[in-house]
Amino acid sequence: MTGCGQCGGATTIGREDGQAELAAFVRSAAGGALLLRGEAGAGRSALLRHAAALAAQEGRTVVRAAGVEVESALPWAGLHQLLHPLLADAARLDDGTRAVFEAVFGGPRDDPPSVMTLGIAVLRLLALATEQRPLLLVLDDGQWLDDASADVCGFVGRRLTGRPVQLLVAVRDGLPSRFDAAALPELPLAARPDGDAPTPAELRAARAARRAFAAEPGALTWQERRVADLAAGGLTNKQIGVRMHLSPRTVSSHLYRVFPKLGITSRAALRDALSRAAG
Structure with a gap:
């Protein structure tokens, strides 16, 4: 069976x-x-x-x-x-x-x-x-x-x-x-x-x-999590792109997917949302 x-x-x-x-x-x-x-x-x-x-x-x-x-x-x-x-x-x-x-x-x-x-x-x-x-x-x-x-x-x-x-x-x-x-x-x-x-x-x-x-916070992909961490640290899309060898448009696309996964609507809420996810 x-x-x-x-x-x-x-x-x-x-x-x-x-x-x-x-x-x-x-x-x-x-x-x-x-x-x-x-x-x-x-x-x-x-x-x-x-x-x-x-x-x-x-x-x-x-x-x-x-x-x-x-x-x-x-x-x-x-x-x-x-x-x-x-x-x-x-x-x-x-x-x-x-x-x-x-x-x-x-x-x-x-x-x-x-x-x-x-x-x-x-x-x-x-x-x-x-x-x-x-x-x-x-x-x-x-x-x-x-x-x-x-x-x-x-x-x-x-x-x-x-x-x-x-x-x-x-x-x-x-x-x-x-x-x-x-x-x-x-x-x-x-x-x-x-x-x-x-x-x-x-x-x-x-x-x-x-x-x-x-949509669960733990389901962020590796790149999404890295982009989110850098954005929460205050880096711009251009600076993140240089750090990760991505175009600013690609960085923006990652953040577009990250926000609904974390249940937020703005960049300013990233730090708290990532802290909750880690907890």
């Missing part, structure tokens, strides 16, 4: 069975990773929301992120989005581990760390983040994650057994991604039966759900 790697088999399952499998995964104290694979319209995002809500009810910290196609060529952009809510704990890490994060998220990248080095640093960060409560990391649209981030997520996911951390990744079947070779347990979802295509109302609901997911 199940394609969950923890249970054996590779048969695709439907929405109700998927909820049951995810409930068992979320409630497990063993830790681990699970790759949710399904075609467009198979309900991947809905199942992720179900799992996130259940994990929150179970008292777990939930961190959600989503792969973004336009950032798929930016090394570590996806990993930054996934780890950003946890990076405050990085100050408690040893100097060497902090230097690894600084090298990929803020410093020069002439000699980037290996997947293993960065993966070990991520595991250390997760250990600090779970001192008080278990953690569920939820990543939607994993097929759009940049290769560097996907490789690190795979490395980390293969080493979560026995830790109070679970990684749940959803990918669209038929689109290649680095997760195809990640050797993570999989839960394949059945496609809708022929003739059972999503209705217009369902499609609108799905789009609304994705907008709601993206």
